[in-house]
Amino acid sequence: MDFMPSRLLDVCTFRLLNILADFNRGGLTIEVDFSLPACRVVRYLKLVME
Numbered sequence: 001m002d003f004m005p006s007r008l009l010d011v012c013t014f015r016l017l018n019i020l021a022d023f024n025r026g027g028l029t030i031e032v033d034f035s036l037p038a039c040r041v042v043r044y045l046k047l048v049m050e
Contacts, residue, residue: 001045003036017041019048
C-alpha cells in the first residue's frame with residue numbers, strides 16, 4: 001500500500017492510493033481523490049481482501 005501525491009496545472013493537489021500484491025507485484029486497486037480519509041482507506045482494504 002502506498003500513497004502518491006500529485007498536482008494539477010491549477011495547483012489542486014490530489015492523492016493516489018495504490019494497493020499492490022507482494023507476490024506478483026500486480027496492482028490490485030488504484031483509488032484517486034482529492035481527499036482520502038482513513039475510513040475510506042479501510043473500506044478499500046476490506047474490499048481488496050474479499
